[in-house]
Amino acid sequence: MNDSNSKKNSGSTRTIRVGALARVEGEGALHLVMNGDQVEKVHLEIYEPPRFYEAFLRGRDFKEVPDITARICGICPVAYQMGSCHALEKAMGVFDDVTPEIRELRDLLYCGEWIESHVLHMFMLHLPDFLGYESAISMAEDHGETVKQALRIKKLGNTLMDVVAGRSIHPVNVCVGGFYKAPDPKAMAGLLPEIEACLDLMCELTLFLAEHITYPELVRDYEFVCLNPEEGYPMNLGGLISNKGLNVSQEEYGKAIEEQHVEHSTALQSIIKGRGEYLVGPLARLNLKSENLHPRALQILPKVCTLLGSQLPWRNNFMSLPARGLEVIHALARSADIIRNYTLPAVSRVPITPRAGRGAHGTEAPRGVCWHEYETDHEGGITFARIIPPTSQNQVTIESDLRDLAKLLVDVTDEEAAMRCEHLIRNYDPCISCSVHFLKFTRDWEGGRAGAVSQAGVSDGD
């Protein structure tokens, strides 16, 4: 059996060295400048390749947009599909024609993505931080059963997406106006036993997270922003609200926030005009709309709060971990409800006659509001596209969190500081060019400690 072979079309063979997989994801870097115990500068530097998608979409037919935007992110393609579908339905003048049955199927598809994305992040990436493991691999040695349970729930999320949208990885059944084909009721009903089993498991796991994890203290006065649907928990519909007075329609949201270029990042950073940073994501949704959680999640919420010793609103973003747990319970229970009520709909999509128009709409990606705006010409060709992903909206807040945290890390080694900063950044489940192989960490001291600059994981000591 060959071990390391390289063949050109001629069939020649020789030993090779592999450098890197081609899909080198974006890279992040965190640069702290300290002066004694004061933080002079916090730069979360994002070197992601510039996103060409907004330009790439111009000139394309509106029907292609959901499939193209799905490829902006490997973890949350549904978020990009839902944002583009809703916005383009407004541009085409059919937004109000979309049937309740189609809206239910969209929620079900999104529940699948929330389940998959949240569980991946919670148990494979975030929990090891809290339990003191370097990764899920080392954590699995002591907590193998927990990891297996998490993988089971994560897989269910993927299966839900498979059944509703044809594929879990870049769903192919989603279109502007609805779905190309309504899912098979039998296949849907077949998922119910596994959903019920995973719901019980997720309740146990969430209580475990509330009872056995110590959450670092970093309480901040955030401005939380999320969708404000007339009914239900934030997901696909509604205007946008905050705990500090923002209350705008989807169309007004694009004007209420401002995207800024900063020198140290190729990603745009968003602020609320006249006010500044804000936070989107699970903590914002839970704090602002907890009363709209599914009854199954509402039932467990008081116990979670008691175990954590903290009532809502939670102003410590490390507690986004149990917030995600509650949202997974919500998504599982909501999925079961939708499936129980599902019958084959009379229409799977509303008819669309292309027209010139403009539409804007954001939906709740697992990590926060993902907002889209499009203009079309009379043939339905895209003439303008604007996409504001959740991570760019959270980036200023992440830097502020880091500024506060850095003050607490003056006496620790660079290695420890890098680890704790990474831990904080993971609270946001940031999507930086899809998947950032994180994190180059540097901490410079002006007039304080000398020469303390290191790569993450390579301490130069004190």
Added chain:
Amino acid sequence: METSEMDDHGRAILVATCGNVMASDDAFGPLVARELRRRGLPGVEVVDLDIRPAALLDYLPGKSGLVLVDAVVAPGLEPGEVLDIDWFSPDRPGLVNDDTMSTHGLSIAMQLDLADRLGLLPKRVRLVAACIEPASVGQPSSDGLPGSVELAVSLVIDRANGWSNLTPEQQHA
């Protein structure tokens, strides 16, 4: 095919491809998947992970063999070369970022390590990779890509047939 390890559908071998059809020659993996599906291989599940390699773990239970198909940028190698590497070989070159924690995903290498800890790792794992120029979103694939795809498809089929013909004892060896 006689195997003692199979998934619910009786498929013991998984071919998992990665890549972005909208990013020049990074389309290599999905194109290999498309061709393998067209030909149909009994006992083989073909899954295109697209740009979501974090989904690999979901497909590993019940599999005795795994062929990963991806594009690589490999210094010193020319675009167009196709690699066929035993994942478990001590000489297997490390991949960049094999062991780093991501904020937002799990690398293929991390997932295979995790699968090993959980007893889900197939006994046989190969990486079939095409060397390409760095990928670029929105750019077309190169003229040489179809040749690489064809070669990779034949390598994967040979490998899958070879594994399928192993006796149950050999599969556990």
